[in-house]
Amino acid sequence: MARFIFITGGVVSSLGKGLASAALGALLQARGFSVRLRKLDPYLNVDPGTMSPYQHGEVYVTDDGAETDLDLGHYERFTGVPSRRSDNVTTGRIYQTILTKERRGDYLGGTVQVIPHVTDAIKEFVLADTDDTDFVLVEIGGTVGDIESLPFMEAIRQLGNDLPPQHAVYVHLTLVPYIPSAGELKTKPTQHSVKELRSIGIQPNIILCRCDREVPEGERKKIALFCNVRPENVIQALDVGSIYEVPISYHAEKFDDRILDAFGLSAPAPDLARWQEIHRRWTQPEGEVTIAIVGKYTGLKDAYKSLAEALYHGGIANNVKVNLEWIESETFEKEDAVAHLEEVDGILVPGGFGYRGVEGKIAAANFARNHRVPYFGICFGMQIAVIEAARNLSGLEHASSTEFGPTAEPVVGLMTEWVRGNERETRSKDGDLGGTMRLGAFDASLKPGSHAAGIYGTTAISERHRHRYEVNINYVPRLEQRGLLFSGLSPDGQLPEIVEIPDHPWFIGVQFHPELKSKPFDPHPLFASFIKAALDQSRLV
Structure with a gap:
């Protein structure tokens, strides 16, 4: 039977519970165990699919078409275990399930309550499909004390009693802040956070202390005393230079050892060779490149989290440092693109929705095409490249997308049907927004001899999608006829998947999101190739 590790957070948000969960999962894998990671999100949205990137960051898409929290991207990047729809649930989805049952009469007229109905639904989600896994790591979103997270806290408290002895361990991640005026680290916020956790019936086994400097032994003993844990189970989580150094740092602090102790288990020392090699390449690059990301959500880097990491993975593959220059696309609607792009080694236009900033993205694609700078268009970025070429190469001066309104030249249009496996899926223009895009993994066929086929080393691929145009x-x-090559199509030949310019050093647009499948130990071939092209470009300057 699987053993469960519940990761909660306290004091403040954004401490890195997702990274802590992912790094711990990687360490347990390195010791020979199988892992699965899950996220419980307390917000009332059914999923993050309709939320603004400024509210929630990126939407991470799984192979089976779920729109999920960005932390699932961390889970995949660190463990290589593909996330599924069953690995992320929100309060909204829990209530949607319960209310559907209530309307159907499944509760036989009984009063539907938070306890036991909501908590039972949460427990059912946590326990589902885990029999073939050694460890299930469950991250609870939000911060202890948030009113919306109480049903989740109660559910994992109950699981501590429902599961057999030594099958549930609680890890609490807190902040130990340094106060410059006092010249010392303060443990009181951690004490209060654990007090709040214990007041709802959860005693943490391990306290993970986020800090920017070493926590002295005296402070650790103080935390242990006031929080009712063993001193060796107060573990510091220091700031590091790269997120991919976290597994190495955690092992140095014996985090994985303490986890196994709490379960009464032993295992061989972890094999951290691949993480050490990643760390070496990160800290000792043999060159550097600068990539301009021309987008519309650049004010919040988490909106493009997987994208940034995939670019770094491309740097790891080529043993170079990747500098990212974030440029708001609206800038090019007011200023000449040359002033911002003439010094970069590559240009990437990512996905997005709506008309704001479109003309600026088109200007970036035009610059890349005319100045022969490596260009990578992803999802919306591919559509932008096609619209730019239609206007400036094919003479279709009114070329546009129906996403922006009626147009005489709908080079890009709304999809109303497509094929998934043996099933035809349909959508309505006036239908709901949530969960209605072309979502998840779809196959594509590449043209033999094309640049894309050469990069992939095959003519049959599967990539994750999230788009409706x-x-x-x-x-x-x-x-x-005007120089573009549509080198990738859906198997039925109806949906363009990849476009390239054969006589350009590197100009590729893809309708899917390759960044979602990239990992530091297995960089996506498109990103590895793009960074290689950018490196070649830097040597020409």
Whole structure:
């Protein structure tokens, strides 16, 4: 039977529970165990699919088409275990399930309550499909004391009693702040956070202290005394230079040892060779490149979390440092793109929704094409590249997307149907927004001899999608006559998946999101190739 590790957070948000969970999962893997990671999100949205990136950061998409929390991206990048729809649940989804049952009469007229109905639904989610896994790590979103997280806290408290002895361990991540005026670290916030946790019936086994400097032994003993844990189970989580150094840092602090002790288990020392090699490449690069990311959510880097990490993975693959220059696309609607892009080694236009900043992205694609700078367009970035080429190469001066309103030249239009496996899926223009895009993994066929096929080393690929607009297949012949090559199509030949310019050093747009499958120990081939092209570009300057 699986053993469960519940990770809660206290004092403040954004301490890194997701990274802590992912790094611990990687350490347990390195000791020979199988792991699965899950996230409980307390907000009332059914999923983050309709939330603004400024509110929530990026939406991470799984192979099976779930729109999930960005922490699931950390889980995959650190462990390589593909996340599933069953690995992320929100309060909204829990209540949606319960209310559907109530309307159907499943509760036989009984009063539906938070306890036991909501907590039972949460426990059912936590326990589902875990029999073939050694450890299930469950991160609870938010901060202890938040009113919306109470049902989740109660559910994991109950699980501590429901599961067999030594099958549940609680890890509490807190902040130990340094007060410059006092010249010391303060343990009181951690004490109060643990007090709040214990007041709802959860005694943490391990306290993970986020801090920017060493926590002296005296302070650790103080935390242990006031929080009712053993001194060796007060573990510091120091700031490090890269998130991929975290597994190494945690092992140095014996975090994984203490976890196994709490379960009464032993295991061989972890094999951290791949993490040490990643760390070496990160700290000892043999060169550097600068990539401009021209987007519309650049004010919040978490909106492009997987994208940034995939670019870093491309740097790891080429043993170079990748500098990211975040540029708000609206800038190019007021200023000349040359002033901002002439010094960069590569240009990437990521996904996005809506008309704001579109003309600036088109200007970036135009600059990359004309100045022969490596260009990578992802999802919306591919559509932008096609619209730019339609206007400036094919003479379609009114080329646009129906996403922005009626247009005489709908080079990009709304999809209303597509094929998933043997099933045809349909959507309505006036339908709900949530969960209605083309979501999840879809196959694509690449043209033999194309640049894309050469990069992948195959003509059959599967990539994750999240979009509802698509390049109009009817414009493909005219665009190909003017120098574009649609080198990737859906298996039925109806949906363009990859476009490239064969006589350009590196100009590729993809309708899918390759960043979602990239890992530091297995960089996505498109990102590795793009960074290699950027490195070649830097040597030309």
